[in-house]
Amino acid sequence: MRSSQTIELKRAPALAALEHVTPGMRLGLGTGSTAKLFVDALGEKVKAGLDVVCVPTSLATEQQARALGIPLTTLDDTPALDLTVDGADEIDPALRLVKGGGGALLREKIVAGASARMIVIADESKRVDVLGRFPLPIEVVRFGAAATALRIERAAEHFGMEGPVRMRMRQTGDGPLLTDGGNLVYDGQFGEIPDPDAFGEALNAIPGVVEHGLFLGMANLALIGTPGGVEEMTR
Numbered sequence: 001m002r003s004s005q006t007i008e009l010k011r012a013p014a015l016a017a018l019e020h021v022t023p024g025m026r027l028g029l030g031t032g033s034t035a036k037l038f039v040d041a042l043g044e045k046v047k048a049g050l051d052v053v054c055v056p057t058s059l060a061t062e063q064q065a066r067a068l069g070i071p072l073t074t075l076d077d078t079p080a081l082d083l084t085v086d087g088a089d090e091i092d093p094a095l096r097l098v099k100g101g102g103g104a105l106l107r108e109k110i111v112a113g114a115s116a117r118m119i120v121i122a123d124e125s126k127r128v129d130v131l132g133r134f135p136l137p138i139e140v141v142r143f144g145a146a147a148t149a150l151r152i153e154r155a156a157e158h159f160g161m162e163g164p165v166r167m168r169m170r171q172t173g174d175g176p177l178l179t180d181g182g183n184l185v186y187d188g189q190f191g192e193i194p195d196p197d198a199f200g201e202a203l204n205a206i207p208g209v210v211e212h213g214l215f216l217g218m219a220n221l222a223l224i225g226t227p228g229g230v231e232e233m234t235r
């Protein structure tokens with residue numbers, strides 16, 4: 001598929017999500033190429049007079065929103081949001097997600113958790129029957145990271161998953177990627193995750209794991225860009 005076609009499959013759900021935004025809303029703004037298209041479109045609406053206030057999920061989204069003149073707040077000043085719109089790396093039929101391909105999983109999960117509703121926007125390539133095709137991002141504190149990674153591998157083995165857990169490096173090749181919170185990201189190439197709820201709990205129980213990219217029971221609606229139009233998935 002040509003990249004211009006892929007962008008259109010991302011833009012259509014981004015624009016469809018905008019229809020769920022009403023004046024006065026407190027919004028969470030996601031991270032990634034699809035969320036970026038939503039923020040661009042939201043910026044146009046704000047220029048035309050739409051009154052919203054937003055919490056970004058990354059420094060990159062914050063910079064983009066600021067440049068577009070979108071009013072920003074923080075969860076400290078606005079701890080309850082109406083809606084978060086964000087992308088995903090995988091979506092299963094129960095609207096369980098893998099997120100964190102852009103390394104923003106911790107803030108994304110905090111912001112989505114503070115929101116009454118979460119709408120996921122994605123092109124159809126993100127739809128899977130079973131989560132796990134995309135490596136699972138896991139945010140880990142730097143202290144003792146190798147020991148934490150070993151415990152993650154052991155937890156995965158317990159669930160019958162054997163894939164390696166690799167520290168994510170910067171695309172420039174000069175060292176490990178650090179998140180906006182100053183932590184490392186490990187990507188678990190586990191293959192199919194048979195019980196995401198139990199595995200998510202096992203990961204949460206490992207000291208040194210800050211957050212994992214399984215977003216379970218958080219999304220209310222997914223808007224999926226397909227060549228035939230935007231398809232809706234609900235729980």
Ligand SMILES: O=C(CO)[C@H](O)[C@H](O)COP(=O)(O)O
Pocket residue numbers: 030031032033034035086087088089098099100101102103104105108
């Ligand atoms: O979770 C994310 C960032 O941490 C993104 O939402 C996810 O990686 C999807 O990105 P894109 O829309 O570029 O495919």
